[in-house]
Amino acid sequence: MDVLGHVIYGFQVIFQPANFAYCFLGVFIGTLIGVLPGIGPIGAMAMLLPSTYHVEPVTGIIMLAGIYYGAMYGGSTTSILVNIPGEAASVVTCIDGYEMAKKGRAGPALGISAFGSFIGGTIGIFTMMFVVVPLASIALQFGPPEYFGIMLMGLSLVAYLARGSILKAVIMAILGLLLGCVGSDPVIGKLRFTLGITELNDGIGIVPMVMGLFGISEVLSNVERTKDIDILKTKINRLFPSLEDWRRSIGPIIRGGFLGFALGILPGGGSIISSFTSYTLEKKISTRKQEFGRGAIEGVAGPETANNAAVSGAFVPLLALGIPPNAVMALLLGSLLMHGVTPGPLFMSQHPDVFWGIIASMYTGNCMLLVLNLPLIPVWVRLLKVPYRILFPLIILFCLIGVYTVQNSVFDIFIMFAFGIFGYILKKYGYEEAPLVLAFVLGPMMESAFRQSLILADGSFTIFFKRPISAVAVSVAILLFASHLFSFLRGMRKMVAVSDGKD
């Protein structure tokens, strides 16, 4: 069957009533999550993960994927109207989006953001289709050293591209790998770090961990907020951008689409980096540089397109190699595995319904989002007025149900509780949770690949440098780590010198 035939098959899957309904539910919840500050797509996906157990794997995954790309659409609404990004990827939209709203151009800003997101999503999905298939066939030749190398490089990039201290991100990744070691050893089955607790024999569950780190800790951080959100009092009219707006935006939209997709594939790149890069690029090449930061529509169109295209890009390594490039994809991988579906080179042939169903659902979901986001903007704006003191008990209850219903285990609530406190403290001291979650999911796979490689090579580490792909990947990881370590040590030396001078 050619690509077109597969796409048609995918549409047959998505147009089954249950799949269509779950796709709508996913994008709707995603938009809602994107609009409401205080909970991100990863928390929402974790919360709703147990609800997918009763449906077919493809149906559940379609909904979870919908939450992810739906949140990217929703995030821009708060950035433009409130100057608070609903999503980290929409931070950059605040700069010009809010300025446009202040000038009475909230309508075109919201409109171009929705159209840009739609076009970005579509570019991403088309490109993804033509990249995933050949990549998956190349990946069939990968062995444990290649997989280990790619995962190691992915983790290093995630740490390197962290928003705060790289060293702290590296520590988080190491902690994630160690947490992934809890439970039985993947090769010989020996129990490790279970502290005699039988519930830990199968390891720490990803749902309670993610819910604690991204749900409860977020509530604990946000509950400090005393002021409710101030929504800009402006009339939202003319959602359809004018011809002049389109003329100025079309270039940034197309560039943002391809740039976002390419950066989305990179581990740790994702939506945040792509939206920032698109903004920087547009500012650099624009003939109206002085307008950036004062309400330039290009500053909304480019980043919003890029962050949506990046979502499709992030699916490439997950679907073709079975390696998640970011924490959200790590959760999606976890949910696929829970459903007995293993993504990777054989994914397309073993589960064509899930593979092509996801791709077709992204087309359909993007169309749904366009319909949801344009006429329903007043509804989303009204939702923004819901005070946090009403939202947070609801979030806690959703987290609780989400966690408990995974295995009907109170111990899982305890895990969520513990990770909630842990995540809250980490946030306070500038440690990022994303590398921890990604490493946690990659941990068991990395360990198996690492140990298998060593067994294959009879204990020689040179196996990682004998094969070209693993050699490049491992070298990149080592270089990234070493470069940061040297700059950190240089900084320390300066500090010691200053300290000695003081003494």
Added chain:
Amino acid sequence: MIPGNLFLATLLFLSGVGICINSWYLGLGTFAKPSAGFLPFGLGVLLTFCSLPLCSRYFLSLKRNELSSNEKVWSSVNFTKVFLILLSLILYMLLLVKLGFLPTAFCVQLMLFKVVGTQKWIPALLQTIATIAVVYLVFIILLDVYIPLFPDWMY
């Protein structure tokens, strides 16, 4: 008092050492046949190695009296609210199975709305009922998930 970030970095350092010791007892195996403790041991060494520079940096900052600004992270925290939210989770852990979801959620949500959300009784009550109704509708009716609604003896 030890500043929080120094304490956290030291804790990470000590955890790294502890993991190395624990992994040693799990058995490291050989390079050709790595055992269960092999990778955790390596990760423990890395954790120790990476947290050491952080400890040194914070220790140096402490020596130069620069850590006071870092401690401002806790200045805006309303510890009562944080404690009550954590207490609500503890209550769920203790009561969910014994009392069932509906009575437990009613008590805990009411506490959250009334005390943490500082609402008046009537709005707090209405919001509690609405919240539970939404959750019931979404999870139990629409998504068909299982959760014990009432205590066992009621069935």
